Amino acid sequence: MEQVGRRKFLMTSLGGVLAVAAGAVLYPLYRYLAPRRNIDSLGKVSFPETEVPAGGAKFFDIGGATGVVVRKANGDLVALSAVCTHLGCIVQWQKERQDFLCPCHAGRYTADGAVVSGPPPKPLGKLPFSVANGTITVG
Amino acid sequence: MVLFKKIADWLEVRLGLRDLVDRELTGYLLPRNINAWYSLGSILLFIFALQVVTGILLLIYYVPDADRAFRSVTTIMNEVPFGWLIRMCHAVGSNMMVLILLFHMLSVLFMGSYKSPREMNWLSGFILLNLVMAVSLTGYLLPWSQLSFWATTVATNSVGTIPVVGGRLVEFLRGGTLVGPATLGRFFALHVAVIPLTIAALVGLHLFLLERIGVSTPPFGMDDTRNAWRGERFEYEGHPGGIPFFPNYLLQDLTSIAIYLAFFFLVVFFDPYLFFPKDAFLPANPFQTPAHIKPEWYFLANYQTLKIFPSEFVGLAVQGMAMTFLALLPFVDRGKEKHPLKRPLFLACSVGGILLWLGLTIWGHYS
Numbered sequence: 001m002e003q004v005g006r007r008k009f010l011m012t013s014l015g016g017v018l019a020v021a022a023g024a025v026l027y028p029l030y031r032y033l034a035p036r037r038n039i040d041s042l043g044k045v046s047f048p049e050t051e052v053p054a055g056g057a058k059f060f061d062i063g064g065a066t067g068v069v070v071r072k073a074n075g076d077l078v079a080l081s082a083v084c085t086h087l088g089c090i091v092q093w094q095k096e097r098q099d100f101l102c103p104c105h106a107g108r109y110t111a112d113g114a115v116v117s118g119p120p121p122k123p124l125g126k127l128p129f130s131v132a133n134g135t136i137t138v139g
Numbered sequence: 140m141v142l143f144k145k146i147a148d149w150l151e152v153r154l155g156l157r158d159l160v161d162r163e164l165t166g167y168l169l170p171r172n173i174n175a176w177y178s179l180g181s182i183l184l185f186i187f188a189l190q191v192v193t194g195i196l197l198l199i200y201y202v203p204d205a206d207r208a209f210r211s212v213t214t215i216m217n218e219v220p221f222g223w224l225i226r227m228c229h230a231v232g233s234n235m236m237v238l239i240l241l242f243h244m245l246s247v248l249f250m251g252s253y254k255s256p257r258e259m260n261w262l263s264g265f266i267l268l269n270l271v272m273a274v275s276l277t278g279y280l281l282p283w284s285q286l287s288f289w290a291t292t293v294a295t296n297s298v299g300t301i302p303v304v305g306g307r308l309v310e311f312l313r314g315g316t317l318v319g320p321a322t323l324g325r326f327f328a329l330h331v332a333v334i335p336l337t338i339a340a341l342v343g344l345h346l347f348l349l350e351r352i353g354v355s356t357p358p359f360g361m362d363d364t365r366n367a368w369r370g371e372r373f374e375y376e377g378h379p380g381g382i383p384f385f386p387n388y389l390l391q392d393l394t395s396i397a398i399y400l401a402f403f404f405l406v407v408f409f410d411p412y413l414f415f416p417k418d419a420f421l422p423a424n425p426f427q428t429p430a431h432i433k434p435e436w437y438f439l440a441n442y443q444t445l446k447i448f449p450s451e452f453v454g455l456a457v458q459g460m461a462m463t464f465l466a467l468l469p470f471v472d473r474g475k476e477k478h479p480l481k482r483p484l485f486l487a488c489s490v491g492g493i494l495l496w497l498g499l500t501i502w503g504h505y506s
Contacts, residue, residue, distance in 0.1 A: 028220070028221035028224055028225075029196075029221075031220035031221050032196060032219060032220055032221045032222060032224075032225060033196075033199070034220075036218075036219070036220075
């Protein structure tokens with residue numbers, strides 16, 4: 001090999017080694033900084049039925065976001081995502097009017113999550129839930 | 140690359156970049172006979188940078204509250220991905236920093252680099268030594284383990300022997316009569332912000348002085364070149380006909396840093412708890428002092444000195460005098476000779492001093 005060939009080979013090898021070293025530093029750094037899944041609010045959330053009175057609502061954490069269970073005046077339960085579909089604020093339950101109001105831009109939803117007025121483009125997402133032995137399980 | 144050249148040209152017009160590179164990098168000449176000991180400074184700079192980076196990463200998950208600190212460190216070690224690596228790099232790195240610092244100081248002592256005209260460099264270095272000890276001491280408390288709590292109690296107690304203001308000073312340091320949550324608050328602020336910024340500033344001064352005054356030629360090894368041409372800029376001591384810092388000595392420094400990293404990772408991956416006594420794994424209990432509480436290895440000599448003298452104040456005063464002598468060394472030792480074998484008095488005193496320090500350290504470990 002000529003002088004230039006030898007130099008090129010060595011420099012390329014050095015470049016390769018440095019690239020591996022950089023990877024060895026950056027990968028743990030990325031894993032360290034990346035947000036972790038919280039084991040607690042992952043899959044399902046359960047609570048006793050009695051925590052949701054007639055005409056009332058209960059908010060809870062589920063899967064990293066916020067959900068709500070409402071007991072309508074006729075006794076029916078509804079489980080919805082409490083995240084406003086406009087820009088992501090958490091909606092508030094208005095007991096007197098039996099509907100949801102978003103405090104950020106006054107988006108209004110019915111107790112079933114349908115949009116009544118304001119900027120929200122979509123209804124509140126429905127969450128699957130079941131009731132057994134006096135316990136509500138959402139998710 | 141063409142792109143590189145275009146950017147360089149763009150910057151050249153605005154900053155005169157080539158001239159800057161010429162002066163600070165390729166034109167910054169160093170004597171030909173610089174030896175491996177001269178790399179220790181760059182290694183220290185690298186260690187400091189690593190400590191800052193790992194420290195900032197730890198800040199993301201560490202909680203500086205007495206009730207949650209220990210738990211947060213356990214979380215970093217066991218639950219955060221690669222948290223153990225970041226934490227161990229930081230803990231081992233702090234010990235390495237003190238070790239390499241001591242070697243750096245030794246090499247400066249033996250090669251006489253502290254002598255005139257480099258007194259300010261020695262002084263800034265001495266202050267840096269104290270700051271590195273302080274940052275280690277304050278950092279030590281943060282995990283809030285039994286070792287943290289009680290080693291800090293012992294360390295802050297010694298300050299109380301200073302006459303008149305001693306008691307007040309201890310309370311000021313601790314934020315209360317005893318070590319507690321208030322101590323954690325102020326030690327955290329010191330460790331994370333105040334001391335590192337001060338270290339950075341002093342390192343800047345130290346490097347500026349190094350370049351302005353000129354690096355000191357080793358008193359042994361190859362002869363420095365005899366080329367007498369000098370440029371027009373101010374340099375107390377220049378090394379015309381020397382070797383450029385960039386890329387030659389930079390590469391040498393990088394090699395030394397790589398060797399240091401090999402040693403560092405050897406400890407981190409094969410014996411990370413080398414510096415951790417068992418008390419480091421127990422959460423702090425303010426009502427129960429462990430049986431053989433001891434400070435870190437670099438404070439063992441101080442600890443043992445305090446134990447030797449019946450009066451704690453005398454023990455502290457003796458150490459104060461020793462440190463003051465060390466700080467003022469360039470003003471005491473005014474001889475021009477730098478070769479260690481041609482300075483018998485200096486050699487005797489320094490070897491005696493080192494053996495004394497080592498002996499006290501070992502005694503402190505076993506006492």
